Amino acid sequence: MNMTATKIEVETATPAATAAPVVALMPKRPPRTEAYARMVRETAVRVIPPLVVIALLTLIWELVCRRAGSALPPPSKVFKDTKELILDPFFDNGGIDKGLFWHLSASLQRVAFGYSLSAIAGIALGVLVGQSVWAMRGLDPLFQVLRTIPPLAWLPLSLAAFRDGQPSAIFVIFITSIWPIIINTAVGIRNIPQDYRNVAAVVQLNPLEFFAKIMIPAAAPYIFTGLRIGIGLSWLAIVAAEMLIGGVGIGFFIWDAWNSSHISEIILALFYVGIIGFVLDRLIAGLGKVVTRGTAQN
Amino acid sequence: MTAYLKLDHIDKVFTRGAATTEVLKDINLTIEEGEYVSIIGHSGCGKSTLLNIIAGLTRATTGGVLLENREVNSPGPDRAVVFQNHSLLPWLTVYENVKLGVDKVFAKTKSRAERDAWVMHNLSLVQMAHARDKRPSEISGGMKQRVGIARALAMEPKVLLLDEPFGALDALTRAHLQDSVMALHQKLGNTILMITHDVDEAVLLSDRIVMMTNGPSARIGEVLDVPLARPRKRLELATNAAYLKCRQRVLEFLYERHRFVEAA
Numbered sequence: 001m002n003m004t005a006t007k008i009e010v011e012t013a014t015p016a017a018t019a020a021p022v023v024a025l026m027p028k029r030p031p032r033t034e035a036y037a038r039m040v041r042e043t044a045v046r047v048i049p050p051l052v053v054i055a056l057l058t059l060i061w062e063l064v065c066r067r068a069g070s071a072l073p074p075p076s077k078v079f080k081d082t083k084e085l086i087l088d089p090f091f092d093n094g095g096i097d098k099g100l101f102w103h104l105s106a107s108l109q110r111v112a113f114g115y116s117l118s119a120i121a122g123i124a125l126g127v128l129v130g131q132s133v134w135a136m137r138g139l140d141p142l143f144q145v146l147r148t149i150p151p152l153a154w155l156p157l158s159l160a161a162f163r164d165g166q167p168s169a170i171f172v173i174f175i176t177s178i179w180p181i182i183i184n185t186a187v188g189i190r191n192i193p194q195d196y197r198n199v200a201a202v203v204q205l206n207p208l209e210f211f212a213k214i215m216i217p218a219a220a221p222y223i224f225t226g227l228r229i230g231i232g233l234s235w236l237a238i239v240a241a242e243m244l245i246g247g248v249g250i251g252f253f254i255w256d257a258w259n260s261s262h263i264s265e266i267i268l269a270l271f272y273v274g275i276i277g278f279v280l281d282r283l284i285a286g287l288g289k290v291v292t293r294g295t296a297q298n
Numbered sequence: 299m300t301a302y303l304k305l306d307h308i309d310k311v312f313t314r315g316a317a318t319t320e321v322l323k324d325i326n327l328t329i330e331e332g333e334y335v336s337i338i339g340h341s342g343c344g345k346s347t348l349l350n351i352i353a354g355l356t357r358a359t360t361g362g363v364l365l366e367n368r369e370v371n372s373p374g375p376d377r378a379v380v381f382q383n384h385s386l387l388p389w390l391t392v393y394e395n396v397k398l399g400v401d402k403v404f405a406k407t408k409s410r411a412e413r414d415a416w417v418m419h420n421l422s423l424v425q426m427a428h429a430r431d432k433r434p435s436e437i438s439g440g441m442k443q444r445v446g447i448a449r450a451l452a453m454e455p456k457v458l459l460l461d462e463p464f465g466a467l468d469a470l471t472r473a474h475l476q477d478s479v480m481a482l483h484q485k486l487g488n489t490i491l492m493i494t495h496d497v498d499e500a501v502l503l504s505d506r507i508v509m510m511t512n513g514p515s516a517r518i519g520e521v522l523d524v525p526l527a528r529p530r531k532r533l534e535l536a537t538n539a540a541y542l543k544c545r546q547r548v549l550e551f552l553y554e555r556h557r558f559v560e561a562a
Contacts, residue, residue: 195385
């Protein structure tokens with residue numbers, strides 16, 4: 001009885017085994033095109049709705065601003081007026097008569113500099129406030145008051161201190177973006193589980209090793225939240241600050257266009273400001289995702 | 299009796315503002331080298347506090363801990379802890395988690411290659427060498443605890459402290475891991491102190507069981523020798539008279555003489 005039962009099993013198993021590779025080979029091709037089709041479908045689902053909305057809004061804008069005497073130009077006129085600026089962003093006629101690329105890159109350089117400083121100082125101060133109760137008691141009220149000061153309110157003071165536009169603009173970016181970095185870092189440090197601290201104590205990590213191996217990775221998700229808010233704020237601040245300090249930069253380009261009544265150029269510049277702000281935000285978010293790969297999963 | 303690890307008149311009082319709570323009262327215990335001792339008691343009796351004091355993570359209010367006749371009052375790798383919730387660092391791989399301790403402890407005495415081999419050796423001891431490049435989030439709870447044990451073992455501790463090491467695991471995984479720990483103890487001869495609230499676990503693994511009274515002011519109520527030969531087999535012990543008697547003694551202590559009082 002038993003023997004026959006196993007024999008039947010063996011017999012049925014063998015043909016299945018030989019048939020299996022044939023079956024496995026067959027579907028190799030179709031899934032690939034299927035995967036492409038699915039990718040296209042998924043992209044379409046994400047891309048088409050915003051495109052439709054943009055097209056609709058542009059249409060409304062065109063209809064509203066088309067009639068004579070309208071204060072703002074319709075999109076068709078914006079495009080016609082700024083065609084040269086769009087097609088040749090790299091011209092340089094000296095002074096502030098430069099292509100948009102140079103204005104944007106000047107603004108981005110200021111942001112890169114000011115933001116890097118605030119990231120370093122912000123994380124350092126955040127660690128201090130998060131780690132030490134006394135530092136928190138002493139500094140936190142100060143931070144809470146200072147962070148409510150609008151970015152531009154710092155500008156006259158920094159102009160008085162630095163007597164130059166460039167460092168003043170960088171300082172404004174620094175002072176605007178540092179608060180969310182400090183506060184989020186401090187929260188992250190305070191939320192490090194006691195378990196991790198115990199592990200570090202048993203292994204006898206020194207403070208420097210504890211900082212590098214436990215503190216920073218454990219607080220990384222919080223730190224990156226702060227960094228992401230910070231980059232957004234610094235991009236907000238630079239456009240405003242540049243309007244006042246002048247020189248090369250996208251902020252002053254906008255102000256200059258307003259003074260020359262080139263409304264179409266303002267609209268083009270705003271478009272670029274928005275896109276770059278979006279890209280900066282995504283950049284930091286992407287970086288955060290890579291760095292906090294391990295931590296966030298838990 | 300050689301006192302390898304000695305708990306000498308340990309009291310622990312927690313103070314919060316004006317209110318003070320005496321958690322541990324006059325704890326005296328001597329543990330020999332190579333001994334496996336369990337501390338059992340109801341939750342809230344301060345057994346975890348006691349383990350933290352031995353580990354140096356908490357200071358005793360009075361009294362102290364002597365390891366090989368030297369007082370220890372700060373944490374160190376000579377008293378490595380296996381934490382209840384594994385406490386692996388989620389951003390490090392299994393290998394890196396074990397290496398963290400090894401790099402610190404053997405920084406001067408082992409070369410880089412030797413440290414690498416030592417990490418892998420300890421991962422093999424707990425059958426986790428295959429998962430060296432996995433992150434903690436990618437392995438099961440039982441596997442995480444194995445890595446936690448490997449991390450502690452790799453520091454070559456004089457005393458291995460286990461803080462309810464199997465508490466968070468399902469019954470089957472727990473039994474499997476208990477057997478592993480028993481085998482390791484047999485093989486390496488470590489001195490082990492384990493906190494548990496599982497009577498079977500205590501009897502199966504230990505040479506002695508320390509039973510604690512309910513808090514506040516928990517004391518050592520009774521110490522029971524477990525006269526069972528090693529290696530022990532779970533299935534054979536199920537009907538062993540000595541095993542059942544030990545089990546009975548612990549159960550009586552916990553559920554008759556020192557029943558858990560809700561209001562406490």
